[in-house]
Amino acid sequence: MTQNNDSSKEVSSGVVNSDSLAAASTTNASTTAALNTMKHDVKFNRDIMPAQTAQALVLERVMCGSTERVPLEQAYGRHLAEEAVTNRPVPHFRRSIMDGYAVIAKDTSTADASNPVILQVIGEVPCGAVWSGELRQGQAIRIMTGAQLPEGADAVVRLEWTTTVERAVNSGPQSGQMIAVHQAVRSGEAIHGIGSEMQAGEVLVQKGQRIGAGEMGLLAMFGYANVHVYRRPQVAILSTGQELLSIEEELTPGKIYNSNSYILLAQLESAGAMPHLLPHIPDDITTLRERLDEALERYDLVITTGGVSVGDHDLLYDYTNNWAGELLFNKVKMRPGSPTTVGFRHGKPLFALSGNPAACYVGFELFVRPTLLRMQGVAEPLPKPILARLTEAYRVRDTFDRYVRAVLTITAEGQAEVRPTKADISSATVSIRDANCLFLSPASEEGMEAGTLVHVFPLREL
Numbered sequence: 001m002t003q004n005n006d007s008s009k010e011v012s013s014g015v016v017n018s019d020s021l022a023a024a025s026t027t028n029a030s031t032t033a034a035l036n037t038m039k040h041d042v043k044f045n046r047d048i049m050p051a052q053t054a055q056a057l058v059l060e061r062v063m064c065g066s067t068e069r070v071p072l073e074q075a076y077g078r079h080l081a082e083e084a085v086t087n088r089p090v091p092h093f094r095r096s097i098m099d100g101y102a103v104i105a106k107d108t109s110t111a112d113a114s115n116p117v118i119l120q121v122i123g124e125v126p127c128g129a130v131w132s133g134e135l136r137q138g139q140a141i142r143i144m145t146g147a148q149l150p151e152g153a154d155a156v157v158r159l160e161w162t163t164t165v166e167r168a169v170n171s172g173p174q175s176g177q178m179i180a181v182h183q184a185v186r187s188g189e190a191i192h193g194i195g196s197e198m199q200a201g202e203v204l205v206q207k208g209q210r211i212g213a214g215e216m217g218l219l220a221m222f223g224y225a226n227v228h229v230y231r232r233p234q235v236a237i238l239s240t241g242q243e244l245l246s247i248e249e250e251l252t253p254g255k256i257y258n259s260n261s262y263i264l265l266a267q268l269e270s271a272g273a274m275p276h277l278l279p280h281i282p283d284d285i286t287t288l289r290e291r292l293d294e295a296l297e298r299y300d301l302v303i304t305t306g307g308v309s310v311g312d313h314d315l316l317y318d319y320t321n322n323w324a325g326e327l328l329f330n331k332v333k334m335r336p337g338s339p340t341t342v343g344f345r346h347g348k349p350l351f352a353l354s355g356n357p358a359a360c361y362v363g364f365e366l367f368v369r370p371t372l373l374r375m376q377g378v379a380e381p382l383p384k385p386i387l388a389r390l391t392e393a394y395r396v397r398d399t400f401d402r403y404v405r406a407v408l409t410i411t412a413e414g415q416a417e418v419r420p421t422k423a424d425i426s427s428a429t430v431s432i433r434d435a436n437c438l439f440l441s442p443a444s445e446e447g448m449e450a451g452t453l454v455h456v457f458p459l460r461e462l
């Protein structure tokens with residue numbers, strides 16, 4: 001059966017082989033009809049699966065990938081492969097949060113604008129320095145934001161609440177100055193106590209957490225010069241279709257540029273993977289087998305685009321029908337991308353996405369991104385929906401659930417609102433540019449009224 005399928009497709013580069021047509025015309029007509037019916041039955045009658053079931057089926061097979069150590073400056077966007085824990089409190093010394101004078105709060109208790117308290121300045125502590133002595137009653141030490149509070153001091157009076165007093169005393173240049181404090185301060189004023197931000201033993205960054213600006217800062221604060229992260233999954237992109245041209249080529253009649261590969265490249269980058277853009281291939285089963293087998297050997301994950309439907313030149317069905325792999329599904333009860341096909345070969349996932357650009361994009365978000373996140377240690381890689389109101393009726397009837405490319409906005413009153421992008425069809429790349437979310441339109445006879453609350457998935461590529 002598979003052999004028949006293959007030989008019936010030996011039509012390469014868009015030129016129909018007249019020999020094979022002649023051979024077909026000599027075949028018994030009823031036999032040909034029977035063969036065609038069988039072929040159609042197999043290719044068309046695919047088991048259909050709800051999108052959520054399909055997502056779960058993929059994820060239950062995906063495990064965390066391997067890890068490596070990288071310098072912290074290369075760790076942005078990576079996922080930490082170990083839990084980073086504080087080994088000391090933050091701050092680890094009592095820190096001034098104002099430029100001013102370290103004082104004993106009790107000394108200032110009677111101070112106000114008309115009745116200032118005079119204190120003797122015995123020195124200064126800039127940031128990074130430590131005062132060796134102890135502050136005593138009647139004394140102040142000039143201190144800057146971020147500096148360690150001297151022993152004995154329990155408050156900082158900001159500079160604005162003080163004036164210097166021109167009265168020299170004969171005990172050295174620094175210690176001679178006096179200040180007038182015009183406002184009483186309480187113990188703890190303008191000080192960050194030890195551990196006021198974090199306690200020793202607190203988790204800084206969880207295992208699997210993506211390293212963003214805050215995580216970079218925390219890891220640096222604790223001297224993680226190198227960090228243990230998940231390796232970036234190496235992902236091959238293989239677009240199929242004899243209509244495709246490389247973007248450097250001149251556009252010729254009937255052809256289009258291979259744009260899907262570039263959409264996927266961006267999505268892969270944003271998901272932390274390393275994209276490998278393979279040259280696109282024509283709809284030829286031998287070439288497809290060769291390239292795909294090779295890619296599945298070499299890379300951690302492979303994405304193809306095009307050729308997943310039931311057309312004469314759609315060959316992914318034939319490939320997965322006759323391979324050393326396990327097919328999970330090749331029909332999902334969703335749009336766009338109902339013929340999305342996923343399988344595993346020797347533990348490597350193959351995501352055969354639709355050729356229609358927007359269906360390819362949505363297929364990535366629903367199936368590939370969660371897989372890549374799981375490979376990078378994310379325990380719950382599926383996005384949680386938020387609720388938003390439709391600003392307009394969505395009148396598309398469908399027996400399939402639809403993941404609609406849409407624009408989510410927050411009104412001035414704080415309401416989450418969503419509207420579909422103008423071009424809603426699965427061939428429209430412009431809708432990918434315009435969308436910042438997908439909303440779920442469940443299978444329905446009537447569509448949905450304006451004002452309906454829908455589940456919205458903000459696009460994580462953004």
Ligand SMILES: Nc1nc2c(c(=O)[nH]1)N[C@H]1C(S)=C(S)[C@@H](COP(=O)(O)OP(=O)(O)OC[C@H]3O[C@@H](n4cnc5c(N)ncnc54)[C@H](O)[C@@H]3O)O[C@H]1N2
Pocket residue numbers: 239240241243244256257258259260261305306307308309310311314336337338339353354355356357359426427
């Ligand atoms: N008789 C039926 N026809 C179709 C069905 C169906 O159920 N019965 N399903 C439709 C649906 S839904 C989808 S989605 C598409 C899936 O198409 P394929 O995955 O087989 O993709 P192709 O046929 O190769 O191409 C579709 C479309 O996309 C363009 N394309 C392909 N590759 C690229 C690329 N790399 N860059 C830009 N554009 C690309 C291609 O030229 C076609 O226009 O099938 C429906 N048909």
Ligand code: MOO
Pocket residue numbers: 334335336337338339354356358359426427
């Ligand atoms: O499932 Mo398709 O992407 O609607 O044309």
Ligand SMILES: [Mg+2]
Pocket residue numbers: 306307308309310311313314355
């Ligand atoms: Mg097709």
